Amino acid sequence: MNREALIERRTAETCIRVKLDLDGSGKWQGSSGIPFFDHLLAQLARHGLLDLEIQAEGDLEVDNHHTIEDIGICLGQAVKQALGDKAGINRYGHTLIPMDEALVQVVLDLSGRPYLAYNLDLAPGRIGSLETELLEEFLRAFVNHGALTLHVQKLAGRNGHHIAEALFKALGRAIREAASRDPRVEGIPSTKGNLV
Template sequence: MSIRTATLERKTAETAIKLVLNLDGKGKGVIDSGIGFFDHMLNLMTAHGLFDLTLVCDGDLEVDGHHSVEDIGIALGQAFKQAIGDKKGIRRYGTFYLPMDEALAFVSLDISGRPFLVYDGGEMAPMIGGYDSELTEEFLRAFAFNAGITLHVKVLYGTNSHHKVEAIFKGLGHALREALSKDPRVEGIPSTKGTL
């Protein structure tokens, strides 16, 4: 099996990001975005996706968390695209329902090369710890568009904002894990067009 890894550095006037990604890991995350709740979410996504991810972001948190969260989405999406490689033999599609106590999230994706996001997180508290809940959509959009993934995310119900966002990130990890897994019956690119 080919090695599906990526190492990436991204620097702007607002953030400096370094990351190492292994798609065929054991779910180990060493993550420091400067935003505790977001670190927790990325660690959960990594653990449930069985990726290994080392990520450090030095961002302008004195402004707010927007640039850091969005830029991490961009960098992580680029790393996923690089690590996925030619897409030969992958299942391509992944769908997962994730219950988190009273909350239930649905995540469905296609590693299609056609980036798109449909997001319905429902009503959320404005802040979860030091994390602006609106940034969940910003992260997902940046990630999907830079990874070349069609991504649909919906919180079906729930009352606790922490649980809703946690269900989204865990569900995303599982859906990616399913879509990126190899199917020995798939020969070449999993598309009738012959390309993704």
């Protein structure tokens, strides 16, 4: 069974197309119009072994908020769709990623219940043209539309680039672990019998 999804979203502010293969090889293709965010998405794909294509057009002349948030919405929907009924998956993913002085922890549960605990403590400002506050907005949109529980925490670090990159590498690895199939898991990994 292919675990793939294609999501398209068009509003007065953005036009987003996301294509995802959960069982890919880490290929990234596309553009958000925000170069540093594209760099982060490439890290997510590579370390999650996700084949990810994103084409986004947004009102970047206003700011990056709508584009970043809507990419989060579409990526969350894509993960949810590609997982199907979640039979046979590990369900949980946990990763610690260092990048030089930075150390970031990501823990997720493909629970069907959206919740974000965001403790990244990034200084206000920009990395390239990306406002640091928009990382939380991206994750919140991703969590709410992917219906998953996500905890992210900075354990060490001062450099914003390193912290953000460690976050996306860790998120990719955690998705990869949680979405992986385990042949010992029979059916849905929940005593409730569903993860919706």
